[in-house]
Amino acid sequence: MTADLTCAGIHKYYGSRPVLTGIDLSVPAGTLTAILGASGSGKTTLLRVIAGFEEPDAGRVTVGTSCVADASPAGASRPVFVPPEKRGIGYVAQEGALFPHISVGGNVGFGLERAVRRSGSRIDEALELVGLGSGFASRRPHQLSGGEQRRVALARALAPRPSLIVLDEPFSGLDAGLRSETRAAVSAALEATGTTGLLVTHDQAEAMSMGREVAVLRSGRLVQTAAPETVYRRPVDLEVARFVGDAVVLSGIAATGSVECALGKLPIVEEYKLVGPVSVMIRPEQIVLAGNGSPGAISARVVGNEFFGPHQRVSLSVGGAPDQVVARLAGHGRYPVGSNVAIEVHGPVCVYPVLATRSPAPPG
Amino acid sequence: MIVLPILVAVSQAVGGGWHAAFHDIRQAGMGTLILHTLAVCVLVTLICGAVGLGTAWWVERTDLPGRRGWRMAMVAPLTVPPFVTSYAWVTVSSAFNGLAGAVVITSCTYFPLVFLMVSASLRGLDPALEESARSLGCSPGRVFRRVVLPQVKPALLGGMLLVGLDALVEFDAFAAVKFQTFSTDVYAQYLTGISVSGAAVLSMVSIVLCIAMLGGEWKLRGGAQYTRVSQGARRPPSLYPLGGSAPGVLAGMGVVVAASLGVPLGTLVYWFTRSSHQGLAAAAAGTRYLVPSTATSVGLAIASAAVGLVLALPIAVAVTSHRGKLVTLLERGSYLSYALPDLVGAIALGYAAAHWARPLYESVFLLVVAYAILFVPLGVVALRATLGQIEPGMEDCARSLGAGRLSSLWRVTLPVARPGIGAAAVLIFAFVIGDLSTTQVLLPPGMYTLSTQFWSNSSTVAFAAAAPYAAVLIGLALIATYVLMSRFGRVRTLEAG
Structure with a gap:
């Protein structure tokens, strides 16, 4: 049939x-x-x-x-x-x-x-x-x-x-x-x-x-x-990444297997083989509160908060980086604007060519 | 089939020779005729547009008391035969001869066409659009101009187009007020037996005017397609309070009803009550023709409505489901037959039958076909108002379930559109009942209808004898109105069951 x-x-x-x-x-x-x-x-x-x-x-x-x-x-x-x-x-x-x-x-x-x-x-x-x-x-x-x-x-x-x-x-x-x-x-x-x-x-x-x-x-x-x-x-490009869900995009410099950005040195999803200046895509739920004494912990300041019930979207500013980071944190915590939190990134991230102008050439 | 009368008329016009044709036109006093025809067309179209739009707005979108009753009253004049109306007006005052009379009478008869189409369109408007405009700071007046009017424009122009075409070819009403236009002159040419080709030549002018009108409507509409009237508008449109202007509006509506319905009905009563005993006796003697002529009229009208529907359905279906140059041409073509003066169309069909289908000549069949062809555009208009509201997904579903084009038409589209199909049939029915000129040319010898009986009695000034026929005509018309109004532009929906 x-x-x-x-x-x-x-x-x-x-x-x-x-x-x-x-x-x-x-x-x-x-x-x-x-x-x-x-x-x-x-x-x-x-x-x-x-x-x-x-x-x-x-x-x-x-x-x-x-x-x-x-x-x-x-x-x-x-x-x-x-x-x-x-x-x-x-x-x-x-x-x-x-x-x-x-x-x-x-x-x-x-x-x-x-x-x-x-x-x-x-x-x-x-x-x-x-x-x-x-x-x-x-x-x-x-x-x-x-x-x-x-x-x-x-x-x-x-x-x-x-x-x-x-x-x-x-x-x-x-x-x-x-x-x-x-x-x-x-x-x-x-x-x-x-x-x-x-x-x-x-x-x-x-x-x-x-x-x-x-x-x-x-x-x-x-x-x-x-x-x-x-x-x-592993969305094929940044646009797909943003279309299928929330995405945090930061600029970074990629080397083999990892990328250096405002959130530290992060592992790259295996399929992506780019070196040099890139756009880094991180899902908000990958950004979590760092445990005590975690080596990769980064300090960030809360600049905004949207409450959804089961979870909340917390906007963070990290160091002097111009890009804003959004973390999807559990609904029960309290993150008032102006407070400082320590965060780290779980799991590998995706990297894409930097789109200076909107060139039609797709990666790979 | 629809353009057949036009082709025959063209060949008759050309057959007469261009020289003779030119002579005909000169003799007819071309300048006067053009002036008269244009004047009456433009005035009537504008008046009907304004009256139809205004009354539709008041009835559909304000808290006017007794809206249901007004709605009926606004449509009823359409089904009152124009020759009854015009005789009534002439009896009221001889001032209603010439242009003034022609304009008043024709407007009274045809403004309901605009009312029908605009009110169907108003009913289907999504109230959210108006509410949005209000919240953006538009006053009700500005909302009407900037939001409502553009949306009902296609319906308004479509109605006005029909009115213009009606005024172009109106004969029955103009003859009574002795007003000369192309179509009355066509009739004169025919009666005085000058030439069939002369009549045909004149009707060519009428067709040219019709094409100009079609073009005008096309241009005004700005290529905007007829919108689907009800696009998921689940809530009924909100009603605006009339407030202090209520008495004025009621008075205005009253004047419209008095002019369009009151005068013909009142005159009928007057004819009865003021007739001499002699007249009444003659009337009583004449009434033995009443039953058979009613039977003939109703039978002819039912048959024509059926045939007219069969002709109109494919056009309406094609126009609503496909959009392309060919389809538009087809639809516009059906208007051409409307613009051919009834008489010329009838003569052309009679001529065609006499030459190529002898057995059909002077047959009831030919008469029915003539009616059907003549009134096809009315059927198309009413069907479109309904078919346009059927969700396109419905037909797609039927086809994906294995029903072919025809089968899904038969099993889904037509049943869903049934109320609107009823309205189309009734519209054709009413026009056939009230038709005089086609009937006079093509009615088989020995037969008589309500309209021919009315005519022969009223032209011998036996008004009392004519009155019963008019009364039956109007009675039928009122029944038709009721059916028409409850069904025009409706489909069966999930909400209504």
């Missing part, structure tokens, strides 16, 4: 404006990949190209063994383009887009053969997959809460047993509690059916917690596709 998804060299223009540029992406069968991008990065367009609502201007989309779109297939004069209804790709739209004129059961059974729809058993199965009882089938869409509507939308997409399902910001507009609950229901349903999934989101936490892999899309280009930990701990 399940199939892998491959996109190769996808280009898409709106008029003369490029929206997608050379997208190469593969999602292994039975796994979920999250496409993470800011608004306007082209993530919804990519999803629509895959689902068949848009035709790519160049490139190829393959699901399992069948090619569903190919702008310039070898040995053929016409582009291959399978219309969305023939692709068998499940699609969950942004706000759910339930059909208001039919019952929940009618919605879920919409994509089923008439005979299967009549029997109703597949409808109940699909509803149970997303954690809703079969009692929901007779309800009307407007009687459902926001979270239930999203689940029904997922059940509707899963009912015809697609090998691949694409989800367009499926949790947008839900409040935090409902969001994590619905998120768990989606993950469970996809896992239970072994359906390959592609999820589009602008929410870093959502992408990293749900995706086996995270693909970061920026201005129509995929800049990094990797496991969530890799994207977070």
